[in-house]
Amino acid sequence: MYSIEKANQFIQDNKQAVNQQFYPNYHFAPPIGWVNDPNGVTIFNNELHLFYQHYPYEAEHGRMHWGHAKSRDGLHWEHLPVALAPDQSYDQGGVFSGSAIEKDGKLYVMYTGHLPDATDNTKTRQNQNIAISEDGITFKKYKGNPVLAEKDVPKGSSIIDFRDPKIFEREGIYYCVIGSKTVDDKGQVLLYCSNDLLTWEYVSVIFPYNHYLGTMVECPDLLLFEDKAVFILSAMDYVDEAGKTHSHISWLIEGEMDWEKFEFQQSSIKEMDKGLDFYAPQTVKLVEGGYLAIAWMQNWQANRPTYELGHKWFGQMTLPRVIDYQKGQLQQKVPLEIMDLIDIKEEKDNVGVTNEEISIEEINYVAFKIAANEVKSFELFFTNEKNEFVQLRYLSEKQELICSRENTAYQMKDEAGKPLDESNGVSIDPSKELFVQIFLDRSSIEVFINEEESITNTFYVQSALTALQVGTEHKITFENVKLGKI
Numbered sequence: 001m002y003s004i005e006k007a008n009q010f011i012q013d014n015k016q017a018v019n020q021q022f023y024p025n026y027h028f029a030p031p032i033g034w035v036n037d038p039n040g041v042t043i044f045n046n047e048l049h050l051f052y053q054h055y056p057y058e059a060e061h062g063r064m065h066w067g068h069a070k071s072r073d074g075l076h077w078e079h080l081p082v083a084l085a086p087d088q089s090y091d092q093g094g095v096f097s098g099s100a101i102e103k104d105g106k107l108y109v110m111y112t113g114h115l116p117d118a119t120d121n122t123k124t125r126q127n128q129n130i131a132i133s134e135d136g137i138t139f140k141k142y143k144g145n146p147v148l149a150e151k152d153v154p155k156g157s158s159i160i161d162f163r164d165p166k167i168f169e170r171e172g173i174y175y176c177v178i179g180s181k182t183v184d185d186k187g188q189v190l191l192y193c194s195n196d197l198l199t200w201e202y203v204s205v206i207f208p209y210n211h212y213l214g215t216m217v218e219c220p221d222l223l224l225f226e227d228k229a230v231f232i233l234s235a236m237d238y239v240d241e242a243g244k245t246h247s248h249i250s251w252l253i254e255g256e257m258d259w260e261k262f263e264f265q266q267s268s269i270k271e272m273d274k275g276l277d278f279y280a281p282q283t284v285k286l287v288e289g290g291y292l293a294i295a296w297m298q299n300w301q302a303n304r305p306t307y308e309l310g311h312k313w314f315g316q317m318t319l320p321r322v323i324d325y326q327k328g329q330l331q332q333k334v335p336l337e338i339m340d341l342i343d344i345k346e347e348k349d350n351v352g353v354t355n356e357e358i359s360i361e362e363i364n365y366v367a368f369k370i371a372a373n374e375v376k377s378f379e380l381f382f383t384n385e386k387n388e389f390v391q392l393r394y395l396s397e398k399q400e401l402i403c404s405r406e407n408t409a410y411q412m413k414d415e416a417g418k419p420l421d422e423s424n425g426v427s428i429d430p431s432k433e434l435f436v437q438i439f440l441d442r443s444s445i446e447v448f449i450n451e452e453e454s455i456t457n458t459f460y461v462q463s464a465l466t467a468l469q470v471g472t473e474h475k476i477t478f479e480n481v482k483l484g485k486i
Contacts, residue, residue: 007056007065007082019311022443022460025364026486027297028077028317030067034059035315037164037219037280038294039066040083040100044107044136048074048284050294050317051083051109053097059307059314064094066111068137073337074292074320075486083131083139084111090127090146091115097164097219098128099282101174101197107133108197110176112163113146125150126162128178130198147200148178148192154202156182157190164219166282167197177206179217179233187213187235189220191262204262207231212251212269214238219280222257222264223291225325229257231264232272232293232323234280248279248300252323254330272332274424275403275456276302276412277444283323290324292335297444297456301414305460318456319439319446333451334437342484351478358468358483365484366438366468375430376476381469382440388461389469390445392438400425401436403447403455410460426453439486440465 033056040051054067066084069077091113098111117123127146131139165176191206214235223230231253252272281295377396383389406421437448447455
């Protein structure tokens with residue numbers, strides 16, 4: 001029923017029908033159809049490759065393929081042919097998430113084959129498979145697939161939910177971490193190893209359950225630094241201290257690896273992004289140090305305007321961000337390659353602002369600093385002529401920075417009909433300098449705070465945001481103000 005050839009022909013014949021009203025100017029989105037998790041984020045032949053969960057035929061979740069694109073700078077993407085389709089007996093229910101790694105000049109991808117049972121969920125199975133490419137574009141599935149299946153799942157772990165392998169290499173041995181849960185629905189991460197990427201064996205439960213892991217771990221990714229280890233993962237049904245259930249949440253977890261016991265020890269944890277639309281991040285290790293991460297810029301619980309309006313596409317990706325340690329602090333910041341592409345139209349220093357309006361018709365990047373002990377309440381309104389706006393506000397009494405999309409035409413709601421308007425707050429220490437970078441696109445905003453925290457929200461407005469209104473109760477001096485165009 002499905003094939004690479006059929007998918008590519010459909011995209012070629014129908015991509016011109018995509019409605020561009022909300023289609024991003026510079027964030028990655030599919031040529032047509034549905035996209036969710038980034039897969040196989042890797043550098044091959046000096047180019048950044050992005051594979052992704054893709055259903056080209058509708059703007060809704062279907063039998064997953066692997067879409068494919070590449071870029072030299074992480075900003076300008078070239079769409080490539082679909083890399084994988086659910087065309088084998090072991091993956092006919094969908095080619096689910098996975099990862100990629102280079103070995104001997106070839107690109108190996110490892111992905112989950114999904115085999116659902118529509119009448120009895122207890123019979124659903126997921127397995128892990130390998131496909132290999134000589135050129136990074138055309139892939140051949142390994143004849144020995146699946147390389148991991150039900151028989152390779154350790155006792156006490158679910159044989160139904162077993163997915164999203166992330167490959168890495170350490171000291172000449174290949175490992176992969178796989179999302180899992182126990183038979184009584186407690187999230188965990190499994191570890192497997194291989195000498196050749198083809199024959200795999202179970203090693204350990206590398207990250208045993210704690211309540212932050214919810215009922216299931218998805219898209220685990222282990223980052224190894226010189227004397228630290230960091231798990232990036234997405235958890236389902238995490239219940240916080242207030243009793244609120246987060247059906248999907250992405251964590252940035254610091255700790256250490258015990259390579260004798262093959263177990264990760266958590267030392268600290270925080271939400272990787274405080275916005276409403278950030279899930280399933282995946283990284284690639286950089287030669288110069290650190291990791292480059294890309295996430296799905298959507299929310300599983302929210303309604304989907306581009307699908308509902310018949311625009312024939314849904315889903316987009318965040319900008320790449322660098323995850324690294326600097327001076328003992330874990331950082332998240334925009335890569336220099338992207339920063340170098342921003343055309344700074346206006347640059348000011350020591351701008352004293354009470355209330356002001358600035359035209360941003362040719363602007364989609366805003367950056368500023370506020371000196372330590374000068375951080376007071378302020379609001380930024382990105383507006384249009386229909387009085388819609390996206391708001392970024394800092395509240396002194398709460399010492400939090402929040403992003404809201406409440407005043408936009410297409411209201412976002414969860415599955416129960418409750419509004420999804422405001423991000424979580426990023427805690428700000430007013431005794432320290434505040435550095436904010438804002439990346440505004442046709443239907444999204446990404447805010448980076450002090451190169452450590454971030455807020456990512458999508459939004460849907462009737463017409464382009466063309467003005468920036470600054471509101472303050474007190475005079476604030478904005479330093480190093482930059483207005484730019486990507």
